[in-house]
Amino acid sequence: MKTSVLVVGGGLAGTSAALFLAWRGVDVTLVEKHPGSSPHPRAVGFTARTGELLRAAGIEQDLPESRMSKGFGIRRVRVASLVGERFEETFWSPPAKVSDVEHSPSAGVGVAQDRMEPMLREKARELGADIRMSTRMLEFVQDDDGVTAVVQGDGEPYEIRADYLVAADGHRSPIREALGITRSGRGYMHTSRSVLFRAPLDEYLKDGIGQFVVDGVGFLTTYGDGRWVLMLDDREYDEAELLRQINRAIGRDDLPVEIITTGRWTISASVADRFSQGRVFLAGDAAHTLPPSRGGFGANVGIEDAHNLAWKLAAVLNGESRPSLLDTYDVERRPVALLCHQQIFARNDGHDRDGKKEEGPLYENDAMHFGLLYRSAAVLGAGPELPPAQLPEQWNGQPGTRAPHVWIEPGKSTLDLFQRGWVLVADHPQWEEAAAGLGLRYERVERLDVFGLSEKGASLVRPDGYIAWRSVELPADPAHELKSAFSSTSAGTR
Template identity: 40%
Template structure:
């Protein structure tokens, strides 16, 4: 029996895994009321994807939950690199890479770093943070259907525990409902890409003796290459809890029922190289790696984020990180539109910005799987043949060549060959340490709730005053800081203008997601008019 539309909310999030929960956290930080429904009864119990890259950790840092995540990740804090070996007996094998940040150079680029936190440990932290911020999160609640009109979305939700339906009326719907996304299917949005790449059965198991075999090799993952028992071994606690990804070949008619406990035990023992290894299988879950990207990221008032928008090979953990960054990109735009500070045209920039990033990143993920000879991956001709090389330019260096940015070079690749974070429009704003009184903070800590204009305290151009006047007159969320006045570089040798690609008479405008929206390297005759037109164009209010 259907109830009346008693639930009215600005944003309905469908899906409560990593990306859905992150969407809730980011909307909560911006004060946007929302409801999240997830058909499962709770957070993930399986220790799936674990690599949270530096850009994702920057977002969690600004959202105030970085310390909680690091605490949840403490068991694997000392694990680094990917090892490839015939077995774990003896010292044969090679490190595909041993350290994600050799030499510690990342500290010049970011106030944080990579964090190894398994999904089953990360999701409860996000859940607690989301609820603390006022999110209405409902597990065992499933979206049954939805329809949209010019004014919003009407969704029918099933409370699986009470076996009752209710209706939600929302301004916008965000679909974080996974790779098979019923929402995407209902919208009729197609996908592009090679499709399925390879399949695995992910096995959780307990072994007290395996830690002695592993020894002091504290890897993130170990690819074991026995031709009859290959796979990937991942530590959960470095002591007795482990995960093993066993290649599965459904294309050859192999069924999941064939992966009996006895077969899995035999496979793991042979892969490790210890015939009598104690292996207690505690769970298994199948998954299929794929490279697909949705052809549209939105339709009307419905938006796709995470796996519903893109699937990627797991090598490099690009998929979940790209999804979390989707959510962050979309959240500030929804907040601005719902608050009346931006026109609805701003929401079109979500597709324009995030889809090219997913296309480029998914191709890099497949190439990395080929480069690392991921167990079970026998790529079809042309798949994974794209550019390879470093990871930082993929993680931090991607750029928006169109969207809510002005002054970009559309001819530049989305992912550059090298990493140059110099304040160019469309790139992640540079990091440098500042002082505000006794407080030490990164420039990146300034960007979350508003547009931010940085100018120099030594300039005679009234950028700062112009920003304050526009914010007051137009009700725009626009903060302004004068470097050298309210904020000073922590390193007296650091020149913020050089770092940001401007001069003491110029200015730079940063979006709430930390990307450069616009930059003026020099003074202009009328900063009020210039800034007013710039902000109006970016926010679609002119």
């Protein structure tokens, strides 16, 4: 069979890739070796930036708002037990400065990974993605024109021919290994034994703390839906001992506790030394393993990988852009993963047991979620002198950053203008005429100040909502300037 893009791996990154590709009209097939999601919820609480991406694809309204968006869950305290004495408090992230600036129309998404993935799969299928569970990729080979993979479901192996392959096959990634792509970073740190259980403990969450380092026991946290996970030292436990450890962590043994499942959890941190090779692209844990020490970087960064790659693959496949645009995927996303790695180890939060910190500034959450900078051939005007992240109001519409959010009318944000193609934002008839000459969508926006523009300026926004170029003032020949900027950034060449 033939498909435009073959995605291998049905976790968050792979399923998001299928969703975003199908949403852009790309013929996409996903294969996943497991019949469904892992019984371990793993990630929980997705950022408002992820909420923005799902909002554009028409799925955000189906997902529950995260209590984390109101501060729940991101607070962590050392305790004698859940019901016992509480000691010093630590944080996933640097406490944000008090500000009345609203950065997003979206809130975080409060759902565990094992419930998020089926929602993404359902939406991807609704949009036309061919999702094949219980189907394993056995081997693949690529040539100048595409990738041929051999896969197997319940029957005999068969071939899938694709123009491109997205490897979202996890942190062990057989595809990455087959390509010989090495990794750098902190590497292996430690292994924990985990036990997932259900217990009526919501009364202990009223103060907004959702993570507990229990002295002499381990790390206890909630998924916000009645399920909890306790991380213990890595050794063998029988069910009776697991129950004793759970009761020790809670600090009482008179509550009904249902053990759901157990497992091992390896904590490591690494980033692939390149995110693509030929027609194969790494995404999610295959590209970077980021411990859940701060802000859910692993899951959310993987979803953003998929989003960045999807519009570029769609543009190349439909002939709007040259294949050189795909080179900007590695150039834009790998520095983000490296920055996240640095941020995780910029302080000792308990996962990094050797205590060594990485040098560099510690950025606020909103800077990491909404203010990352891309420097690539798909951006004009993002020089090396700029920091890798800042708050959106500090960027003020800087090319290479996400377009700023401001309400246009009740319920409609500037962000709702983007992600369906290239958009020129301005409020001047000469810019409108220049956009029409190139077949670009023109959006008249009165609040040009948040884009860092004069009343005669313009910003060119990419299909992923990132600013590719801007002209603060009206140049002598707007049509020429816009054509030059668009032809360069849309092709990924300077």
